[in-house]
Amino acid sequence: MPDPGELRDLGRSPERIAMYLHGRGWNPVGVAGDEILWALDDGGRRWEIVLPLSPDRSDLARRLGEVFAVLGAVQNRRPAEILRDVRSAGSDVLKIRTLPRTRSGTAPIDDALGLIAASKDLLLAAATSIDAPRAVLGSRKPARATEFVREVRLATEPGSFVVALETTVPPDWAVAEVLALAGSLVESGGQVESDGLFVLPVSPFPRAVTTRTIDAASAAVSLAARIVDGEADVAAFDDLVSRGVSANFLEALAGIGGGEGALERNTGVDLTVRWAYSRTPPLGRPATIAFPSNVFPVFATAASSLRARSPEPDVTLVGPIIRLQRDNRTGDTVTMVATVGQGRSRRSRQIRLVLNDEHHDLAHAAYGERRIVEVRGDLQSGPVLTMNPVRSFVVR
Amino acid sequence: MLDLDQRQGRYGEHLVQLIVTSAGYTCSKPDDTGDGVDLVVSRTQHDGDSPRPPNVEFQVKTIRNPTLAGGKLVYDLEVAHYNCLRADGPTRRYLALVTVPGQNPDDWHDHSQHYSIFRDAVFFVDLLGFPRTENRSRVRVKAALTDRLVPAVVDDFMRRAERDYSRRFRPIGWSRHA
Numbered sequence: 001m002p003d004p005g006e007l008r009d010l011g012r013s014p015e016r017i018a019m020y021l022h023g024r025g026w027n028p029v030g031v032a033g034d035e036i037l038w039a040l041d042d043g044g045r046r047w048e049i050v051l052p053l054s055p056d057r058s059d060l061a062r063r064l065g066e067v068f069a070v071l072g073a074v075q076n077r078r079p080a081e082i083l084r085d086v087r088s089a090g091s092d093v094l095k096i097r098t099l100p101r102t103r104s105g106t107a108p109i110d111d112a113l114g115l116i117a118a119s120k121d122l123l124l125a126a127a128t129s130i131d132a133p134r135a136v137l138g139s140r141k142p143a144r145a146t147e148f149v150r151e152v153r154l155a156t157e158p159g160s161f162v163v164a165l166e167t168t169v170p171p172d173w174a175v176a177e178v179l180a181l182a183g184s185l186v187e188s189g190g191q192v193e194s195d196g197l198f199v200l201p202v203s204p205f206p207r208a209v210t211t212r213t214i215d216a217a218s219a220a221v222s223l224a225a226r227i228v229d230g231e232a233d234v235a236a237f238d239d240l241v242s243r244g245v246s247a248n249f250l251e252a253l254a255g256i257g258g259g260e261g262a263l264e265r266n267t268g269v270d271l272t273v274r275w276a277y278s279r280t281p282p283l284g285r286p287a288t289i290a291f292p293s294n295v296f297p298v299f300a301t302a303a304s305s306l307r308a309r310s311p312e313p314d315v316t317l318v319g320p321i322i323r324l325q326r327d328n329r330t331g332d333t334v335t336m337v338a339t340v341g342q343g344r345s346r347r348s349r350q351i352r353l354v355l356n357d358e359h360h361d362l363a364h365a366a367y368g369e370r371r372i373v374e375v376r377g378d379l380q381s382g383p384v385l386t387m388n389p390v391r392s393f394v395v396r
Numbered sequence: 397m398l399d400l401d402q403r404q405g406r407y408g409e410h411l412v413q414l415i416v417t418s419a420g421y422t423c424s425k426p427d428d429t430g431d432g433v434d435l436v437v438s439r440t441q442h443d444g445d446s447p448r449p450p451n452v453e454f455q456v457k458t459i460r461n462p463t464l465a466g467g468k469l470v471y472d473l474e475v476a477h478y479n480c481l482r483a484d485g486p487t488r489r490y491l492a493l494v495t496v497p498g499q500n501p502d503d504w505h506d507h508s509q510h511y512s513i514f515r516d517a518v519f520f521v522d523l524l525g526f527p528r529t530e531n532r533s534r535v536r537v538k539a540a541l542t543d544r545l546v547p548a549v550v551d552d553f554m555r556r557a558e559r560d561y562s563r564r565f566r567p568i569g570w571s572r573h574a
Binding site: 001004028029030031032033034035036037042045047048049050052058059060061062065066069070072073 | 426427429430431433436438441442443445446447448449450451453480485486487564565566567568
């Protein structure tokens with residue numbers, strides 16, 4: 001049985017329990033004082049529970065304990081597991097499960113930190129691609145994408161090593177109605193879209209990101225499997241850009257796989273979505289996407305391929321000029337050192353700058369005075385990392 | 397080994413559980429949530445295990461030196477527990493008073509080839525609607541010696557609770573969106 005303190009805490013948000021019950025097919029059938037009677041018809045058998053709404057009741061924990069006992073019996077699950085689901089009932093939850101060769105619930109610290117960083121990059125890439133789907137996403141992300149990622153909540157769960165990413169999704173009209181009937185306030189922090197009659201097909205941004213992540217990951221793993229089987233080429237990833245696949249997204253997936261040496265440390269990864277009970281789930285999406293170990297190197301290769309063929313727009317770099325070379329054939333070459341990349345792939349690199357005359361003079365001065373410069377422009381991969389064109393050049 | 401007070405307390409609770417089970421209901425000891433409920437009696441859902449509302453709750457007090465006054469069993473109940481038992485609420489609560497014969501636990505039970513006896517008796521007190529008290533520590537409550545908690549009484553409590561439950565909930569005219 002869940003801890004009484006946890007139950008009392010949950011009892012302060014009865015709307016979460018109501019949302020969960022509604023999402024699991026229970027119907028509110030009666031009201032008395034601060035109690036709602038819920039019923040579930042299960043193949044001709046009727047289950048009943050009484051949900052207390054007042055957080056001040058002295059028997060709150062006991063009554064909620066009974067609610068979870070019944071839910072556990074109906075679902076054949078441990079009440080503590082159900083309580084975890086109820087806590088996040090208003091959120092889409094993406095669970096990334098890795099199978100490290102360590103005790104269940106643990107992972108080597110570097111792998112765990114890498115997984116968390118890659119998980120954040122994955123969501124940021126998916127969120128960014130909604131507004132601006134590109135093969136390589138710019139370092140400046142749309143404001144609502146970065147705000148969205150800031151609102152994501154991370155938890156770990158037992159069972160192998162599981163990172164759960166929770167994003168709150170405002171309720172739709174159908175759920176808002178049941179919450180109102182349950183006599184509870186909707187404390188969603190979001191808008192309830194309703195014309196008073198129908199469920200509107202408006203998808204809030206957090207739900208759009210979850211959907212985008214699932215769609216892009218599903219498409220990426222299918223294509224990677226075909227590439228492993230020799231049925232497709234990495235260039236085919238270009239066709240998935242409109243579906244949210246980008247070099248950034250693929251790098252994040254590769255990072256989730258654990259990077260180099262992952263095959264020895266990790267026997268597989270899967271991505272599971274549990275849609276928020278606050279909203280009707282989208283149709284036709286897989287609940288779980290399994291990533292065999294052999295797709296991760298494909299993701300890394302495909303990301304490099306996309307980067308090599310597509311400039312990364314609007315990148316800002318900061319660092320010193322380390323070389324000025326005169327070349328009669330290609331003109332003057334200016335090279336700087338700066339940190340590029342994201343997450344695990346973040347490292348210091350030499351970058352060739354293609355400058356106009358004005359910027360060229362500034363570069364000479366900065367080099368002579370050993371000053372740091374800040375440049376902004378499109379970054380092109382290849383044998384030599386190049387910023388071309390450089391749109392802004394500032395000596396600090 | 398339990399000390400005498402613990403032994404007496406648990407003995408009383410188990411005796412009440414035995415009576416409830418004999419009546420055909422499930423009886424469980426809930427986590428201590430500070431409101432003095434020692435046992436919860438309920439029907440079961442289809443799985444025959446998980447509780448189905450409504451419930452009846454008992455606070456159990458076990459007495460090894462019972463006192464009679466005016467032909468009734470008396471007990472000095474803590475004010476906080478008295479207030480919980482007298483207050484109207486969605487779940488019916490009763491006080492169960494278990495008497496055991498003295499300080500020697502060996503005297504509390506007996507058995508032969510054909511029977512087991514657990515002494516002495518269980519009484520109930522319904523304090524719902526009793527007046528407020530100005531007392532700060534304890535309130536004297538009385539149980540009629542005819543108010544024995546036996547399986548038939550438990551069954552009656554549960555049937556009453558079921559009737560109240562059916563009447564209490566106002567139907568919600570709600571239907572699920574297609």
